[in-house]
Amino acid sequence: MSSLEVHAGVLGNSDGSCLYVVNGNKVITSVVGPIEAKARQELPQTVSLEVVVRPVTGLSNSREKLLEEKIRNLLQNIIIGFKYPRQTIQVVVQFLIADGRPEYTALELNMAINSAFYALVDAGVAMYKSFVSTVVAVPPEQGSSLIFDPSMEQIVASKSHHVVTYSVEHDECKIILLESNGLFEMKELKNILDAAKIQCLTVHEDVQRDVIESKLQQDYIWKS
Template sequence: MTFTPSTSVLTRVDGSAQLVLGPIKVVSSVTGPIEGKARQELPTLASLEIIVRPATGVASTREKLLEDKLRSLLQSVIIRHKYPRQLIQIVVQFLTSDSDFSSDVHSKDLTSSELNAAINCCYFALIDANVALHNSFASVSLCLAPGSSDFIVNPTIDQLLHSKSHHVISYDIKDQQADRLLLVESQGSFSEQQLYLAIDEASRECEKVHKSYQRPAIVDKITKDFVWK
């Protein structure tokens, strides 16, 4: 599965990133902290405005659902008390998605792959914008094929469509170790024991994402942004 991040892909925003995760290509931008409207201000915390735009057409309840899930996760990782009465605007634009490669998208909700890509892309955009975070965070998508006890990491569209269950699990990364469980979104048929196994598998996979992709991307960004003499 392809996992290719890049930062500073947009101008006129404070931070941006693009992520290619398999067939999904997503761009995320961060503007802020800026002064928001009076109704958006919080006395002691920064407020978040999350906007998700689909690859084709106009936003629907599908995108609103993604916005709510992203907001619940990002509120817990951004150090919001550092920016009181300010607004942080995060825009997620899908360029391609799983639904572009399947004619059977209505048979199963495929937002899991899009949510996973959006979470990981937002991390790189927040880093690019120098927004203060409690810790790094990473996400992984898993699915369980019928008749199998092994999880498929970052499944393809066909694997998702024929899976027994699929999960998006995100962890807070502290000292290069999965520390705090941030998000669990599961769909399909699965037992309690299978859910625990998925969470355990996701912790190891999130650590791999951090070590294999996040840290090298940050090192590369610092190398390009600063000239050491």
């Protein structure tokens, strides 16, 4: 079983933020916006998204740039950009503790996507639907059950591992991101997606709803 801790609104000076801790890995995500866009990134009809991923140590390189691109493509279809023409929304993902192995990005991508959701809701950015991400690892032994939110060791040992992101809209789930790595068959993948869907719906109902509810309670504490 994995341990999960989510704190929304931890940064005082950004419009939305989230501290996300899972299995000892830690990420802090901030959202600023909608704000005035720089002239070169201004889009006349929609919002321009600026995603920055920062590694635990050192400078970001092509590995982080790839993550940024994946997150940006995902958020672009979720955020209602037409509500904020000529504006910018900045999303900064800063990893604090991560099992950083250059060849595996699954855990980091998963954490970044999940924490971005809370930070965006905290910032009050308009979104078409909610989204939840999960990592599934297929253990090497035949017939053993799938591992959700695996540790880095489990990922390295696994036959294949997958980052699956579902969007949730009235209990209707759609895959919006799938990153697979390793050896697997079509049939196997179908099972994984079905299992991941159930997992994502559970997280949406139990974790996301609770976190937002407690955030709202905190925001309206002065209301009698």
